[in-house]
Amino acid sequence: MLQFQVNQPACIRCGECVFDCPSRIIGVDAGYPAIPAEKQSSCIRCEHCLTVCPTGAISILGYQPADSMPIEGNLPDPVQLETLIKARRSVRRYREENVEPELVQRMLNVAWHAPTGVNSRQVLFTVLDDREKVARLRDEVMEGLVRLSKENAIPKSMAYFSRFVRVWERQKVDLIFRDAPHLLIATAPKGVACPKEDCLIALSYFELFAQANGVGTVWNGLVKWAFDLLPEARKNLGIPEDHLFGYSMTFGIPAVRYARTVQHSPALINRPM
Numbered sequence: 001m002l003q004f005q006v007n008q009p010a011c012i013r014c015g016e017c018v019f020d021c022p023s024r025i026i027g028v029d030a031g032y033p034a035i036p037a038e039k040q041s042s043c044i045r046c047e048h049c050l051t052v053c054p055t056g057a058i059s060i061l062g063y064q065p066a067d068s069m070p071i072e073g074n075l076p077d078p079v080q081l082e083t084l085i086k087a088r089r090s091v092r093r094y095r096e097e098n099v100e101p102e103l104v105q106r107m108l109n110v111a112w113h114a115p116t117g118v119n120s121r122q123v124l125f126t127v128l129d130d131r132e133k134v135a136r137l138r139d140e141v142m143e144g145l146v147r148l149s150k151e152n153a154i155p156k157s158m159a160y161f162s163r164f165v166r167v168w169e170r171q172k173v174d175l176i177f178r179d180a181p182h183l184l185i186a187t188a189p190k191g192v193a194c195p196k197e198d199c200l201i202a203l204s205y206f207e208l209f210a211q212a213n214g215v216g217t218v219w220n221g222l223v224k225w226a227f228d229l230l231p232e233a234r235k236n237l238g239i240p241e242d243h244l245f246g247y248s249m250t251f252g253i254p255a256v257r258y259a260r261t262v263q264h265s266p267a268l269i270n271r272p273m
């Protein structure tokens with residue numbers, strides 16, 4: 001079922017796949033790597049064997065090494081990556097246009113490569129890829145918050161929502177979605193090893209890749225907390241009930257341009273003796 005295949009003429013029998021397998025299930029059979037049938041169920045499908053093989057002799061799960069991206073010479077320059085990390089900003093001003101659907105799809109596919117606990121890869125991306133959809137959700141959320149506010153049902157710890165609702169009602173200024181054209185929510189089944197962490201890591205990868213593509217993002221705690229107060233809004237988006245709500249991120253083409261990186265004080269570091 002794993003379709004673990006070794007191209008014997010290409011295999012140099014270096015043992016890299018054997019030593020790099022995190023589950024240590026690859027053995028040697030007649031001089032070539034092999035996974036015994038009884039150990040196949042312990043494979044976590046991480047593809048370390050396929051990616052570590054220096055000669056591209058291993059395929060697994062139907063994936064061929066030739067279809068992977070070559071790594072050597074293709075990694076970003078560390079200074080460029082540092083600039084990306086330090087230049088990343090929370091973008092709260094957006095152009096009134098959708099991001100190209102192909103780019104949204106590509107960003108999701110790339111974020112899908114983020115690591116997950118035990119390689120469970122169960123993070124579900126719920127994406128509103130059209131401005132109209134976000135506008136409809138915003139109206140639904142604001143309506144719900146107005147209702148809760150009138151019923152005095154907004155918890156004290158979330159009292160700021162009452163102010164946001166007033167600002168929306170009086171000035172039509174949206175302090176929750178900030179008129180972002182798109183919304184991404186990462187959720188994962190509560191039963192997987194690390195649902196929260198998986199979601200946050202996936203969104204972190206999404207954010208950096210988005211900003212590398214000129215797409216602005218913001219971690220949106222307000223949207224998350226609004227969903228906590230309005231479970232029906234979450235249901236309407238088709239998020240499975242057994243999923244943990246990881247986080248929400250609004251995104252779109254920025255209507256703001258940052259000229260330089262942010263400056264932070266030195267990192268807090270604890271170095272025990």
Ligand SMILES: Cc1cc2nc3c(=O)[nH]c(=O)nc-3n(C[C@H](O)[C@H](O)[C@H](O)COP(=O)(O)O)c2cc1C
Nearest residue numbers: 088089090091092176178218219220221222223262
């Ligand atoms: C977990 C988390 C939740 C956040 N929630 C919101 C939010 O609801 N609304 C908002 O405008 N910014 C939100 N932010 C953005 C922070 O305010 C922002 O990251 C911080 O001020 C630093 O600015 P920078 O991201 O531009 O470097 C959130 C950030 C994080 C990490």
